Amino acid sequence: MKFTIDRYQKILIFIIAAYCAFVGFVNPAFFSITTVFDIIRTSSTSLIFAIGLLVVMISGGIDVSFMAIALFGSYTTINIMIAYGIDNLAFAVGLSIIFGAVLGLINASLINWLKLPPFIITLGTQNLFHGIMTTFVSDKSFGAGVLPPCLNQFGRATLFQIQTGSGTIGLSASILPVVFVALATWGLINFTMIGRGIVAVGNDEESARRIGFSPARIRYYVYVWSGILAGLTGIVYVAQINALYPNKLIGGELPIVAAVVIGGAKITGGDGKVFGAILGVLLIYLLNSTLILIGLSSSWNDLFIGSVLVASIATSSYQERIRNRKNLIFTD
Amino acid sequence: MTNSLKKKFFNDINFTILIGLLIAAIVLSAIFLPGGMFSAANIKSMAFQIPEFGFLALAMMLSNLIGGIDLSIISAANTIAIFTAFVLNGTWLPALPEEARIPAGLVVAILTALIFGVFNGLLISKTSAPSLIASLGTMILFQGIGMALTGGVSIGNIAFEFTDFGKAEWAGIPLIFWLFLGAAILLALLLEKTAFGRKFYLYGENKVAARFSGINNEKVCIATFVMTALLAGIAGLIVLSRVNSAKVGYGSSYLLQTIIVCVIGGISPNGGKGRVRGVFIAIVLMQLMSSAFTMLSLSPYTKKLIWGVVLILVLSLNHWIRNLNDSIKKEK
Amino acid sequence: MEPILNVKNITKAFSGVRVLKNVSLTVNRGEIHCLVGENGCGKSTLVKCVSGVYTPDEGEIVLNGQRFTKLTTQQAIQNGVQVIYQDMSLFRHMSVAENIAIEKIRAKGARLINWKDVAGIAAEQTRKINVKIDLEKEIFECPIAIRQLTAICRALAHDAKILVMDEPTTALTKNEVSQLLTIVQELKSQGMSIIFISHKLDEVFSVADVITVIRNGEKIGDYNRAEINEKRLSELMTGREIDYPRYRRDFTENTPLLEVKGLSRKGHFNDISFTLRKGDIVGMIGLLGSGRSEIAMSLFGLNPIDSGEIFVSGEKVSIAAPQDAKRRGIALLPEDRFREGLFTDLKIKENVSSTVIDEISPRGCLDFSEEDRLAEKCIETFKVRAPSRETVVRSLSGGNQQKIVIGKWVETKPNIFIMDSPTVGIDIGSKAEIYEQIHNFAKNGMAFLLISDEVEEILANCNRVLILEKGRIKTILEAQDLRQPDAKKLILEEIGSRDLQPDTEPSTK
Structure with a gap:
């Protein structure tokens, strides 16, 4: 399978490019390497979240607990590190990922067992995970001073630096996990049997079962993968903001869902591309951060994002409906 | 137990359990919170608190009964309240005489709710978009409208007559509670005794079969989302009246709670099954728990944990009952 | 001869209804074993037991000498069982090539997927059956015939020792069928x-x-091709000499209740014209994709037409939705009764009243006693075998369920009743009762448009037949044509499934 850009992605690229051109026209300062590096740095956590969620959505599920998992993983890990004086980035990432995997496993088990809409179940576990963490781990905030220094080092690390008129600007190392996760997930979906199983189950569970895939097992892979990515993102996030709070991230799930949907993933499953999800996040991110540059207050963010989301849902659902009706398939 | 008795018991098991839970909650709080829970003051304060949440829960119930979910209710409630507040404080229609502001505000509230409801209904029924994702879009959109108008600040300074309503009592019971009770009874009658209610349940049970039975699915869907928006609007007005102001983002924690209440109240998330009375009892139950939490001065985190545990527990219990039910049927 | 598959005394029941009763089957290596029986006789259930999708309640399956009481799909595949299901089991958002190759690659235990292998396997299989398909297209963009070929290629790709083909030819053209x-x-x-x-x-x-002939979940017998002929075989399948009473229209009034002129929808059907008069039962027969269900859906407001006119009782109407059709006195019994016809988790009475909710609701309030009355009437008229009107429809047998669907539409007092495959998966007793009811209603003036796959059904009920091919009406047979002794042969020839002559003619007459 070659990497291809489909028609929908072309439209997204066109919209993003047109919007950038407009912003740059109104405010030429937008066109700078600083902007690009800035976008990369600040959108990195959203990108990893979105890629994790994409895998879940391709399998026909949904997850709104990934922020809670990210918080649980990173907060608990760093608490342990502070308590035992550990200062090792690999340890932080490793342990947070393990927490993420375990929580993902819990999600998958509940979905497999209860056979209820994953939205409701993961909404429950979102609160459960966050509640367990704040009740049994801790609910204190930690400032930069007490955090293991390795985190901040990673948060500030740059791959290379460029001299610009207003000083030096570097490409954040946060891009590394994003690139790694994007490639790994793309590879997982497109080149592994598990990945094809995920697509198969998302398309049609019964047919997937007939050719020997186990939907229940596939769901374990999917939610564990999503949990692992969330665990990783948690650490990246803390490293970037250089502080640890017990109540951050939570509540930011739905914009990520929106980004993945705008990126072309079907909530009914079976379809969705990593590159699409990245474009979706970028579009939302641009709308979120650049309105000020064109003279609108940031209060207009949601209006723009909501409109784009509704338009994207309406067109893609309507096309699907027309195609189904043409084949005399009725879904509602 | 004889077979028929067994059957009767299991037919209504959800309601039986609910009543049991309610009694248990009352007994427990009478034992452990003597004087606190059932003091006249607390009962009255609960009666003041139930309606705003209760109306949102009824709205969620309607969307669940048609096999969907409406994530937009809370942002709709807030934005409707914002529109109304702008009329009530004279920002909009400043030429209006003082005494005409409340009627005009109500008209604006109703119109806004109608527009929001019709928009949701059209989006979902005409494009066959899954309601989860469609209402996520409109949630962000409605919130975006409110945000763009207010910039996130709360809109207050509204007419006294309006805020009085939220505090008014009749026969020693808050007027808004009477309103809620009346709405719940009306809704129960509408859903269970009328032609519309029957079509609504059939639509929730099997949308395709409803269409093939000559039921106007689009009409039922739009009507449902209009009712949802109206109920949400009433919740918004009650909040406006009680706290004297309207603001984007108020009550965002209600989303989870409305879903929990519906699940506890016996509403199947797959649609078609469940009754208003179950949800009503679940709402009261929820309020008892909330009050108890406040009296025990639990942290918001502990509450979260408990809500998460409750949701997963109830889902598991339902699952268990369903299995038991099936095995009984098999025996037959 | 060496048996490769031995099914021993299998019994399988669904919610108390036994669909397979003590069925045994022996298939030898290198043998083409045909399983015949009417729709719903249990053939498909038997196949699902052999492929491990269902676990039989009793009995065992011996594959390659290995005994299984609980055969899993995995084990079935490992032992070389490949099934082409009627629904084809394809993945909409995967390419044709991947659909063909994925099962083979998966079964090899590969952890990774090599897209060159995928293309190679797909190309090889399409070469085997000598067809050209665009392998890169995703399935949801492909027409039914291509999907069918893809499913066949997929089964071939797998190194099958036993290939099960469940009605593989329904959507294929003559050439494709003979190729297959x-x-x-x-x-x-x-x-x-x-x-x-x-x-x-x-x-x-x-x-x-x-x-092997299966009837009502029971095996009737195994026959060598040479020892049996078509007539005998169809008797064995249906259990008797076909003797459903034939319908005869005896109205003299010929003004049309429904008149269709030049109905067209791109890709579905073209220039369809016909009329239904009082008491007409007009049959519509043709291969899958010939446009029969599409026309029915258009008349019921579920498939918008591009051009053409519809007249109901002489008045030109536009039917944009089922509620329009209902108002005009048109009823539809849909092909898929579980998804489209019934609310399976609801009670009989709630199903029966589902088409007449407004009619039984004076001033908008449901009249529950009227609903009960309608349900009782329906149970009585159609001899529905059910404990009570409160019974949940899911627990009824197929025949009784179908009576409920017919009953709920009869409540609307339609003038025109469109029935799409009304007796698929229904036992013979209920079938006869349903025919009897159709005849009664027709004699009272109702007009029927009857879509069917079964020529016998058409002959027993229709006084005129439209034979469709590729979206057009190819032939119209009138009552006198249908009374000819060779009517069945004639219809089969016209449908186009009769050009495959057996290489040795079995002894007929």
Whole structure:
């Protein structure tokens, strides 16, 4: 399978490019390497979240607990590190990922067992995970001073630096996990049997079962993968903001869902591309951060994002409906 | 137990359990919170608190009964309240005489709710978009409208007559509670005794079969989302009246709670099954728990944990009952 | 001969209804074994037991000498069982090539997927059956015939020892069918065993070595092709000499209730014109994709037409939705009664009243006693066998469920009743009762448009037949044509499934 850009992605690229051109026209300062590096740095956590969620959505599920998992993983890990004086980035990432995997496993088990809409179940576990963490781990905030220094080092690390008129600007190392996760997930979906199983189950569970895939097992892979990515993102996030709070991230799930949907993933499953999800996040991110540059207050963010989301849902659902009706398939 | 008795018991098991839970909650709080829970003051304060949440829960119930979910209710409630507040404080229609502001505000509230409801209904029924994702879009959109108008600040300074309503009592019971009770009874009658209610349940049970039975699915869907928006609007007005102001983002924690209440109240998330009375009892139950939490001065985190545990527990219990039910049927 | 598959005394029940009763089956290596029986006789259930999708309640399956009481899909596949299901089991958002190759690659235990292999496997299989398909297209963009070919290629790709084909030819053109049957013969010569399921007897006779007849979940017997003929076989399938009473229209009034002129929808049907008069039962028959269900949906407001006119009782109407059709006195019994016809988790009475909710709600309030009355009437009229009107529809047998669907539409007092495959999956007793009711209603002036796959059904009920091909009306047969002794042969020839002559003519007459 070659990497291809489909028609929908072309439209997204066109919209993003047109919007950038407009912003740059109104405010030429937008066109700078600083902007690009800035976008990369600040959108990195959203990108990893979105890629994790994409895998879940391709399998026909949904997850709104990934922020809670990210918080649980990173907060608990760093608490342990502070308590035992550990200062090792690999340890932080490793342990947070393990927490993420375990929580993902819990999600998958509940979905497999209860056979209820994953939205409701993961909404429950979102609160459960966050509640367990704040009740049994801790609910204190930690400032930069007490955090293991390795985190901040990673948060500030740059791959290379460029001299610009207003000083030096570097490409954040946060891009590394994003690139790694994007490639790994793309590879997982497109080149592994598990990945094809995920697509198969998302398309049609019964047919997937007939050719020997186990939907229940596939769901374990999917939610564990999503949990692992969330665990990783948690650490990246803390490293970037250089502080640890017990109540951050939570509540930011739905914009990520929106980004993945705008990126072309079907909530009914079976379809969705990593590159699409990245474009979706970028579009939302641009709308979120650049309105000020064109003279609108940031209060207009949601209006723009909501409109784009509704338009994207309406067109893609309507096309699907027309195609189904043409084949005399009725879904509602 | 004889077979028929067994059957009767299991037919209504959800309601039986609910009543049991309610009694248990009352007994427990009478034992452990003597004087606190059932003091006249607390009962009255609960009666003041139930309606705003209760109306949102009824709205969620309607969307669940048609096999969907409406994530937009809370942002709709807030934005409707914002529109109304702008009329009530004279920002909009400043030429209006003082005494005409409340009627005009109500008209604006109703119109806004109608527009929001019709928009949701059209989006979902005409494009066959899954309601989860469609209402996520409109949630962000409605919130975006409110945000763009207010910039996130709360809109207050509204007419006294309006805020009085939220505090008014009749026969020693808050007027808004009477309103809620009346709405719940009306809704129960509408859903269970009328032609519309029957079509609504059939639509929730099997949308395709409803269409093939000559039921106007689009009409039922739009009507449902209009009712949802109206109920949400009433919740918004009650909040406006009680706290004297309207603001984007108020009550965002209600989303989870409305879903929990519906699940506890016996509403199947797959649609078609469940009754208003179950949800009503679940709402009261929820309020008892909330009050108890406040009296025990639990942290918001502990509450979260408990809500998460409750949701997963109830889902598991339902699952268990369903299995038991099936095995009984098999025996037959 | 060496048996490769031995099914021993299998019984399988669903919610108390036994769909397979003590069925045994032996398939030898290199044998083409045809499984015949009417729709809903249990053939498909038997196949699902053999492929491990269902676990039989009793009995065992011996595959390659290995005994299984709980055969899993995995084990079935490992032992070389490949099934082409009627619904094809394809993945909409995967390419044709991947759909063909994925099962083979998966079964090899590969952890990674090599797209060159995928393309290679797909190309090889399409070459085998000598067709050209765009392998890169995703399935949801492909027409039904391509999907069918993809499903066949997929099964071939897998190194099958036993290939089960469940009605594989329904959507294929004549050429494709004969191609397929040639391939089947070739596979046999390579030593593969093939279980071929069909209710088209001509196909059966052209390929079968052994024919097993199943009726009502029971095995009637195994027959060598040479020892049996078509007539005998169809008797065995239906359980008796076909003797449904024939319908005869005796109205003299010929003003049309429904008149259709030049109805067209791109890709579905073209220039369809016909009329339904009082008491007419007009049959519509043709291959899948000939446009029959599409026309029915258009008349019911579920498939918008591009051009043409519809007249109901002489008045030109536009039918944009089922509620319009209902208002005009048009009823539709849909093909898929579980998804489209019934609310399976609801009670009989709630199903019966679902079409007349407004009619039984004076001033908008449901009249529950009227609802009960309608349900009782329906149960009585159609002899529905159910404990009470409160019974949940899911627990009824197929025949009784179908009576409920008919009953709920009869409540609307339609003038025109469109029935799409009304007796699929229904036992013979209920079938006869349903025919009787159709005749009664027709004699009272209702007009029927009856879509069916079964020529016998058409002959027993219709006084006129429209034969469709590729979205056009190819032939119209009138009552006098249908009374000819060779009417059945004539219809089969016209449908186009009759050009495959068995290579040895069984002794007829």
